[in-house]
Amino acid sequence: MTADLELVEACDNFPYDADTSAYFKVKLPFDDRIHGYMLPEIVQSMPWTPEFKIDHIKRVVQLVDCSNGHDTSTACNTAFSEVVTKAIEIDVFKIISGRHSEPFAIVGAKTPMQVERFAAPLFGFILRGAHMTVYTTESEDMRIWVPRRSGHLFTYPNMLDTTVAGGVAAHESPFENIVHEADEEASLPEELVRERARPCGVLTYMTQVGRSETFAESGLVHPDCIYVYDLEVNRSVIPKPRDEEVKEFYLMTVDEVKVALRRGEFKPNCALVMLDFFIRHGIITADNEKNYIEIIMRMHRRLPFPTAPHR
Amino acid sequence: MTADLELVEACDNFPYDADTSAYFKVKLPFDDRIHGYMLPEIVQSMPWTPEFKIDHIKRVVQLVDCSNGHDTSTACNTAFSEVVTKAIEIDVFKIISGRHSEPFAIVGAKTPMQVERFAAPLFGFILRGAHMTVYTTESEDMRIWVPRRSGHLFTYPNMLDTTVAGGVAAHESPFENIVHEADEEASLPEELVRERARPCGVLTYMTQVGRSETFAESGLVHPDCIYVYDLEVNRSVIPKPRDEEVKEFYLMTVDEVKVALRRGEFKPNCALVMLDFFIRHGIITADNEKNYIEIIMRMHRRLPFPTAPHR
Numbered sequence: 001m002t003a004d005l006e007l008v009e010a011c012d013n014f015p016y017d018a019d020t021s022a023y024f025k026v027k028l029p030f031d032d033r034i035h036g037y038m039l040p041e042i043v044q045s046m047p048w049t050p051e052f053k054i055d056h057i058k059r060v061v062q063l064v065d066c067s068n069g070h071d072t073s074t075a076c077n078t079a080f081s082e083v084v085t086k087a088i089e090i091d092v093f094k095i096i097s098g099r100h101s102e103p104f105a106i107v108g109a110k111t112p113m114q115v116e117r118f119a120a121p122l123f124g125f126i127l128r129g130a131h132m133t134v135y136t137t138e139s140e141d142m143r144i145w146v147p148r149r150s151g152h153l154f155t156y157p158n159m160l161d162t163t164v165a166g167g168v169a170a171h172e173s174p175f176e177n178i179v180h181e182a183d184e185e186a187s188l189p190e191e192l193v194r195e196r197a198r199p200c201g202v203l204t205y206m207t208q209v210g211r212s213e214t215f216a217e218s219g220l221v222h223p224d225c226i227y228v229y230d231l232e233v234n235r236s237v238i239p240k241p242r243d244e245e246v247k248e249f250y251l252m253t254v255d256e257v258k259v260a261l262r263r264g265e266f267k268p269n270c271a272l273v274m275l276d277f278f279i280r281h282g283i284i285t286a287d288n289e290k291n292y293i294e295i296i297m298r299m300h301r302r303l304p305f306p307t308a309p310h311r
Numbered sequence: 312m313t314a315d316l317e318l319v320e321a322c323d324n325f326p327y328d329a330d331t332s333a334y335f336k337v338k339l340p341f342d343d344r345i346h347g348y349m350l351p352e353i354v355q356s357m358p359w360t361p362e363f364k365i366d367h368i369k370r371v372v373q374l375v376d377c378s379n380g381h382d383t384s385t386a387c388n389t390a391f392s393e394v395v396t397k398a399i400e401i402d403v404f405k406i407i408s409g410r411h412s413e414p415f416a417i418v419g420a421k422t423p424m425q426v427e428r429f430a431a432p433l434f435g436f437i438l439r440g441a442h443m444t445v446y447t448t449e450s451e452d453m454r455i456w457v458p459r460r461s462g463h464l465f466t467y468p469n470m471l472d473t474t475v476a477g478g479v480a481a482h483e484s485p486f487e488n489i490v491h492e493a494d495e496e497a498s499l500p501e502e503l504v505r506e507r508a509r510p511c512g513v514l515t516y517m518t519q520v521g522r523s524e525t526f527a528e529s530g531l532v533h534p535d536c537i538y539v540y541d542l543e544v545n546r547s548v549i550p551k552p553r554d555e556e557v558k559e560f561y562l563m564t565v566d567e568v569k570v571a572l573r574r575g576e577f578k579p580n581c582a583l584v585m586l587d588f589f590i591r592h593g594i595i596t597a598d599n600e601k602n603y604i605e606i607i608m609r610m611h612r613r614l615p616f617p618t619a620p621h622r
Contacts, residue, residue, distance in 0.1 A: 009390050016613070072389065077359050081468075095505055107604075114452070173597065174597050175596070175597070175598060183386070198356055198592070198593040199590075199593045199596040199597065200591050200592075200593065200605050201590050201607055202592060202597070202603065204608055208345070225604060246548075279510075279511070279512050280511050280591060281509070281511075282509040282510045282511065285483065285510040285537055286485050286510065287486060287510075290619055290621075291619055292513065293513050293515065293536060293618035293619070294619060294622065296513050296611055297515055297611050297613040297614065298613070299613065300611030301608070301613065302327070302605055302613070305609070307604040307605050307608075308601055308602055308604070308605060310601075311602075311605065
């Protein structure tokens, strides 16, 4: 049985006392801040274009704005697009394995900037997701809608998931992401979600990709930020799979969810979202969880990269 | 007008990149972990008893168990009690200024151990509080019960506060603290609180006492941990001052609370509790607060001291 803190540690596993001197620091134009940590072997294998200046002594990857400030966003987006496209063409990294993906915002960039989702962890950039827990308390104890992921998915096939979840693409807000994912993944009506979904905070953690994960290079630094939402519904609202990502939905009791969590049946970051839900709803408390404080601190880790343009 | 992030920074103002080598590290018997940072000038002025071994080279304050493991709790409690009593008698520190206070647990100690509340910041120990926000959504928009502190209080007189709040004494749980404070400070019925108060998490931050604060030595390191609770009530429940701590209660709209926050009318850590309440209830969101992620990370700071006996 996995303890709650171990579930958090599975996601937030980048050491707090890590020696980060070995990493290359990724810097954007006109910005002294560090936006990501890159492994030396990734820097070595990346098919860099001239817009990226690599300082092997100071270990800095500096993106240069070839527009000289005239249109930094477009210049940088093009630079990232070109280098990622080359990397996909020569098929050098497992994590992108020949696949293009949708553009994701570089969190905290001074001018809007984007990189393909699957490629972001190669640079160590923060990724953003949005997760919504749909539950009912009508006429009995709380029950939670839990989906099982499809068997054909590239990551975490057949594992349990958050009711609705997705990555936040560059040109949408976390809330808009939830609205369309709720429709696509769970057939939930847009009006219901717009009216009743409640934003409840954000979870932050930092993962170092492990050797056992077959879909990505070992050691990649993967900082993550998950916007969490709650949606309380009555028993007549029943999520149904629509796209290919969800196999089926279960209406689980809190105890059933706890058992599934402890058996490791949830996708790791969905376990975190569920623990946070249990904490906010008074199910996990200081009285029943000895690691209460540690769990809460760990699921709101202060990331070492900027999360807003101005700081 | 004070921005939300500035309200957080007022509490969480200990630098993240602080050079901590100047502090004396406080260690407990049979425990290699550091439980607090002490200022050198406090170490210099403290009327130490023989149970405390001061290493001025390594900058360690090591409490020794004079019972040799037979009754570590009692031996350590006696040692803390003696040194604090001497300090009060010679009246050497502003923060205790001749006043004894109730025993508070040393968070994360391997065996239960306690020190007087007002003296804890001299050692840099984590202090624990419990805060409950009482609100109503009945038949109109949300309104929140906000008390004004009495004018005679030693700290933050006349400022706005959390509906119910108190420090958690050594021999009570955070929830039991809320139950009795709700009765003492707000005349709220015990049954109502026991049945309906909902634990919603914990806030952690680290304050360095400023020069402007007249009630404490400048520079003291003050890590804090606040257990937060929500209590939704109907309009017939009206908190009333009972003890001397609260002057009066106001039933404020969300907008009125926001204005008061931005004018700096709330006691600093109560502002934090209110921001967390607004975040959990979808009032402050990623769409209306540009520092959303930073605020949430900062109010759940990972404290550098243990928060559980075993880690």
